[in-house]
Amino acid sequence: FLAGSSEAADTEVKSVEYCIVGAGPAGLQLAYFMQRAKRDYVVIERASIAGSFFTYTLRHDWNSLISDDPSLQLRHYSSIMFPQKEVLVKYLNDYKTKLGLKVDFNTPVASVEKLARENFRLNTTGSRNYSCKVVVMATGLPNLRKPDFVGAEHTIGYDKVSVNASDFEGKRVLIIGKGNSAFETAQHIYGNTRFLHMAGRHAVRFAWSTHYVGDVRAVNNELLDTYQLKSLDGMFESGISRRSTGEFCLQPPEGNPRDGLETRIKEQQYCYDIIIRATGFTWDADVTAPLSQTSTHRNKYPRISHQFESSDVPGIFYAGTMTHGLDFREAAGGFIHGFRYTARALHRYLENRRHGNKWPGTRRPLMGLIDALVKRINEGSGTYQMFSFLSDIVLVDKDRTSFTLLEEVPSRTLHILPRITGHPVDEGTDVIVFQFEYGKNFSGARADTFHERRAGCDIAFGYECNFLHPVLYHYKRLPNRQQMFNESLKTNNLKLPEPHATLHLMEDFFTNFRQDNHLVPLVAFLESALGRPLTPPSMEQCLRLTLRHGEAPEYCTEAANSNSKRDPDELASIELYEHLNQAGINDRGASKQCRAADGLEDAARQLNPDERLLIGSLAEGWSLSLLTDPQGNGLGKDSIKWLSFKIEDQAHLDVDPVTLKFPNNGSRPSQEIRQVYKCCRPNRADRVRLLLPKGLSCTSACTVLELDTESGELDQLKVSFKLQEKQIMRRLSTIQGQLYVLLLLVFKRLLPEAPGSIRSLRACHAKALLFFMISGHSNSQQSAWTKEKLISLLKESLGMLVNYLTATKTPGDCMPNFFMPDATLRLKSTSKAGRIDFKKEKIALLKGCKDVTPLLNLVKNRVSARESDRVFQLFTALPMVELNDFEAFTGDALLYLLVQHLFNEIPKLQVDARKEFLQHIEKLRSLPSSSSVSACLVIMARLRLDDSESAKEKLQQVMWRHVEPCRFNFPCGVEPDFSFLPEFTRKLIKITPYGSGNMLQVNFRSLLMSLQAELLSKEQIFLNEWRRALEPDPDIDELYALAHYSRNTEQIRKCSKKIRELLDCENRGLGDAQKHWSVARKACFNGLFMVTMLAAALAALSRVPILISDGPVLVVSPWLGQFF
Known part of the structure; x- marks a missing residue:
């Protein structure tokens, strides 16, 4: 993005309306919105690729940029929560390429100059400069915070430290800093160090206490049992010196010692081989220095307005992490999942300011207000991620017949809303603001966010809710600037000026705010604020009000006129839409x-x-x-x-x-x-x-x-x-x-x-x-x-x-x-x-x-x-190949090959090959959605090696609510020998003809069920947990196993009914299981009826199911006629 150099004499000048400096996530996100609006823009990037800042960090947040292309979601690039850096770099470059964004690479910007006619000139170190109407700086925070203590020259910056953990073998290491970058570095190397200390100006702040994603997250806190805090809290008041031995030692602070720090340093001799500086990043002010853009927020961010415009130089805007000064330590504006929405807000503001395009708004009849708000409260992602910063604003016309909904407007611009959005707010217009907020005193470095009364606020006391919940403000007129930025707001921990009325909706564990305890207070609040009903009145209600008051209320007349003009297909269309929507067709x-x-x-x-x-x-x-x-x-x-x-x-x-x-x-x-x-x-x-x-x-x-x-x-x-x-x-x-x-x-x-x-x-x-x-x-x-x-x-x-x-x-x-x-x-x-x-x-x-x-x-x-939205099980639909070299494969392909290899190895597993087998298991466990499969494979391997006791211990640890369907199909040349498994368990491993060869079908969930029932005592088998685990997506083998081991006649009946439905289902065709069922059913009606009924009677007396055939189990009910 930036560099310091002079302009060549013969440099050409390219004129565009918008110059975006930096092709990181924020620059590309803004470029996407510019491209969609067909604006004249260019992204100027100093490096040869997009997202070059991320080429030396270890991890990044798992979030995607906004686009209309579903394939451009990070989940398609990695399924783990915190993938490696290469994933984000590839994703950002694909984002640029697939969307055709205009980026000039290898073009470092040296400085920005102000020209006449409100133009800017961007001077680069290359052969081209730029003339722009608007400059948007999206360079992130590229510079490490400069050290301000004696001996800082002996430290290594976070950006220069080796990522090879073996380089720290046996070393004494001190890390200065207690943020995510410090903890991430410590976690990466501490297993190789002799010892590792961490120090900083303040105590560690954890994200689960502060609710700020920039504080230390759980993924980085594995070091908590090994690092020292309090003994070094005052380290920055001391210095660092280098001894003749080459080691670096702390110097006592000059002047008055504090809390015995000088004595402790002298006595304990804190000396290290390596000192790493991870004190955070700051913005690079050099490029805008000629314009006197020097004001900073917290000595880290440029000082900007809530329209993302420079406070010193009008016409220069900021996007991405550089805008985080506006919501520092509150929302997620410094991170991808936050600033993708603030970038969209900046684009909408520029569209209104420069092109006269109003902020996108939805105008609807007032009767649709509740539906519109409920939808946004439950589905709006910008207001949820940027809580207390972005708001949805409803403008109700003064005649109260219609409203306009504006989405994701910066909350702190409420006093200048018409100028920001282009939507007038006339006298008599009601303004309703919705945003998400945490409880008033629930966030803080020392807050106990796990106390017993942390959740469960009452419907009548929503303002006492602690977790993120919707808050609605009703204003009869917009607040002024003085009210908006009054110091009392910060003192009293208030988000917006005092409204005419406020509503706090109850928090919800599933963030589902469609329950009665949310809708009832919401409707009451809105109807009270606007002074009229917001649900269509019935004819009975209107007639009663007409008889009582002598004339029909205005809203009854409006409803009657509206219905008389409505196309008769409209109501049926809405009903049809809702039905399909509930069926998942959306x-x-x-x-x-x-x-x-x-x-x-x-x-x-x-x-x-x-x-x-x-x-x-x-x-x-x-x-x-x-x-x-x-x-x-x-x-x-x-x-x-x-x-x-x-x-x-x-x-x-x-x-x-x-x-x-x-x-x-x-x-x-x-x-x-x-x-x-x-x-x-x-x-x-x-x-x-x-x-x-x-x-x-x-x-x-x-x-x-x-x-x-x-x-x-x-x-x-x-x-x-x-x-x-x-x-x-x-x-x-x-x-x-x-x-x-x-x-x-x-x-x-x-x-x-x-x-x-x-x-x-x-x-x-x-x-x-x-x-x-x-x-x-x-x-x-x-x-x-x-x-x-x-x-x-x-x-x-x-x-x-x-x-x-x-x-x-x-x-x-x-x-x-x-x-x-x-x-x-x-x-x-x-x-x-x-x-x-x-x-x-x-x-x-x-x-x-x-x-x-x-x-x-x-x-x-x-x-x-459907009860389950799975159209297929992934590992039953993959091409059936058998490969033993896994190095070139990733993701689900790697998981498939590993499971196939391990499953084939178990029948011939020997004790001397156990170590290699466990290494493959560890590799399997590192992949997502593999815990159930790896557990089953380990249990089978232990049974193969005659270690039944440890197999039982592993079975006792199975948590059925976490066991997902795990169905695989493998090519099968020679039938494997699973004689070490119980008889019924072996029957669940099926080999069937497929194409020119054979196919092995295995369902690891049904194997776990069978192994647990065969090896554990009756008291340790929880059939109800099995049943609940199967409810969303049952398989025939799983239902057979459940019916086989069940002693509950009603449960057997339900399993049999479900098996018949699956066999008759049109999209399953004729598989082996259905053939067995058909043969058994015909046998019952072709002369074996009396024999089967006698067996059923015996089963009723003993309350056990009957097994027929050598293949899959057929459950015969005592009430045979109910099933045939």
């Missing part, structure tokens, strides 16, 4: 599914040598497989679909690509691999950009060529836009995604079940319709895509399809291809194209346009959220 659910798909794709591409990409509904996020009917049956049969690029050479097509299909087998989902060729022309990026949010570029550079199975010509290839479709589908809004799901339900459920069984329409037709709809409403995105218009959008889509079907003249053609309008999409079963009756489709679709009641009934009666 942008959050889609993003979650996309993250799971990305994890599968990343692991599969590591395990497969070919270039492979995930496509289809699973990768796009809007899958019917996420929905069930009330009986638990899936509404979708989506398989996992891959694109496999067949060759690199685009010029020779010697062999036709093929599609490989693998049906589901037990726990392994069905998969489809389409071999395709790359084809980078035409990619039709212009058509893709029509559907993407503004400022987001098309990242899918190539189309693909695949075999055309629709035309009936086996040697014909077609251009496919599946990669472009994937990018677009991942960026749909909730309403757009719900429209797509409704079209799928019409095409895949409603029409096939209608008379005539119309099955000609597919997902590709639904996507094409959706794309044409988005393109057609591109100029009215905000007004067209609302929940009130969901049904009208559906009718418009179906009407469009009817028009296409009517206009087509070629049998089998359906509608234009969105990406290539001259080409057409064909109906399914085109081999019979000449016999397709378009009349059926058109009649059914016309009925749907006029009456959507059948669709509404279908959604209400048959669509609900």
